[in-house]
Amino acid sequence: MQHLFSAKWILPVGAPPIKEGAIVVDDSKIVALGETDDLAARYPQAECRDFGRSIIMPGFVDLHTHLEYTAFRGVCDDLPYTQWKIQQIHKSRALDEADWLASARLGAMEAAQSGITTIADISPRSANLRAAIEFGLRGFVFYEMAEMDRNKVDSVIAEGQRSVAEWQETAHGHKIEIGIAPMGPQAACPPLIKQSADWARRDGLKISTHLAGSKDEYDFIKHGSSELAGSYRDAMGWGHLLWQPMGVSPVRYLLQWGFFDNDVLAVHCVHVDEDEIYILAEHDVAVAHCPKCSAKLGMGTAPLREFERAGMRVGLGTDSPASQNMMDYFDEMRIGLLFQRGKNQTIANAEAEAFVRMATLGGAKALGLEDVTGSLEPGKDADLVVVDMTRSHQRPLLDPYSALVYTANQENIILTMGSGKILYDSGSIPDIDDESVIAQVEPVQMKLR
Ligand SMILES: [Zn+2]
Incomplete structure (x- = not known):
């Protein structure tokens, strides 16, 4: 299964940022990065998801x-x-x-x-x-x-x-x-x-x-x-x-x-x-x-x-x-x-x-894992995150690095992907009831008081 994710900025980290860019993920791997139109033409089968005013970067x-x-x-x-x-x-x-x-x-x-x-x-x-x-x-x-x-x-x-x-x-x-x-x-x-x-x-x-x-x-x-x-x-x-x-x-x-x-x-x-x-x-x-x-x-x-x-x-x-x-x-x-x-x-x-x-x-x-993760590069595992940049305190978005360090927090994470698998998406974790994970810790916290 191929996915094409597009966003305002792609931040590969190992290479310069791409404005109005996209990344193509095939199964567990990254296969391409570049301009959205170009990648959409090259990968017509890919399922497209546009994240709009956001930054896609390595996990x-x-x-x-x-x-x-x-x-x-x-x-x-x-x-x-x-x-x-x-x-x-x-x-x-x-x-x-x-x-x-x-x-x-x-x-x-x-x-x-x-x-x-x-x-x-x-x-x-x-x-x-x-x-x-x-x-x-x-x-x-x-x-x-x-x-x-x-x-x-x-x-x-x-x-x-x-x-x-x-x-x-x-x-x-x-x-x-x-x-x-x-x-x-x-x-x-x-x-x-x-x-x-x-x-x-x-x-x-x-x-x-x-x-x-x-x-x-x-x-x-x-x-x-x-x-x-x-x-x-x-x-x-x-x-x-x-x-x-x-x-x-x-x-x-x-x-x-x-x-x-x-x-x-x-x-x-x-x-x-x-x-x-x-x-x-x-x-x-x-x-x-x-x-x-x-x-x-x-x-x-x-x-x-x-x-x-x-x-x-x-x-x-x-x-x-x-x-x-x-x-x-x-x-x-x-x-x-x-x-x-x-x-x-x-x-x-x-x-x-x-x-x-x-x-x-x-x-x-x-960790000696730089061949598989840490940057967005074709051939590496698709370990990536999408960071929302739509809030008023994040405008204007002039420099993606500054915006991430000075204006973002964990609530801005839209999607987390590990080896092409979705670990978190728009508030929920696939196959896991987050409320029950929290509820199971409450008695533990009572014991610690
Ligand atoms: Zn420690």
Whole structure:
């Protein structure tokens, strides 16, 4: 089945924008882009749909999610990072497997509604994998491991290997690959770092980890201080264990165990100095920058321009509604751009375009998926979104990049398509009753109060 979608602007991202353009999708693939009249003549069989005053662009690549934490929206608001984390640990104990799945489904639904077609999710539970498959998302689900007791690491790794094998079986035939995720330096003792790095290298698994996100993490790893050394460890059940401060930063801690000799997606990287950026760049570590989460939890602002200057692969992540309440991907672009300007006190060249690129092709490159998604190009999978630009605050539409970054929000998404399949269209998700997805999360939210 061929579709011809036309719109005011086609934004391929890998190539210049096309005004009054169209895109032809055949089954799961993009076959052509160009002027509408020309494509209509070349593909007379295609079913035509004109989106009028809108922008057709690649689906967003959300480089960091925790789908199952969607039900935590607003539950631990306005706390600094470590206290927020401790609250989350305590509240999590009230939930069972069915609750996590209901919450993950809500997250996957909100991703599709927000124009996100690819995710990189970290979770110790299979709920996220199941939800991502049900809602037709692409990407990675990373099996999360946390352990500070070196005597328990062997069993954590053995359990991880069993789970990863099971998850790979579940993901088979879908668009999701499985990776592994030691939670981050504050929750992974040296043997866990070393053994997961060795495992990933041996089995060719991609790794994602939280890294250098907060000042508390930095102080805990280097000096053994901060609230992460106290009530956080008690909440995780590690209060009785001795923690020998590493005397080095979180980046250098992972470096010394060969962690970066792998395909690594590091999340946050806010507290990194020039030398550490060089270390990350040298090892081709990709970064998931989560501007809204970092700001809301008071963690800081990542040195994005320095990452770019170092030639690193960087994309954007929403993290989760537990930390920043919404999966509105436009927020990430807008807030990300504004925080860089505030931090650097300068305006970079074509910055709105750079953020749209980071949100799409940049994220795809960070995941090694640039041959299948991230831009609109013949031969790539039809992962695309249609963004409505008819509202008064979006007029005039002079530059499509500026319009997307400065005036759009998730309510403007008309259509989300993944591999040629409609994931969301004009307010609804095919074959899924969105009201029932929301209703199933309500009792979960009651438990969390
Ligand atoms: Zn996270």
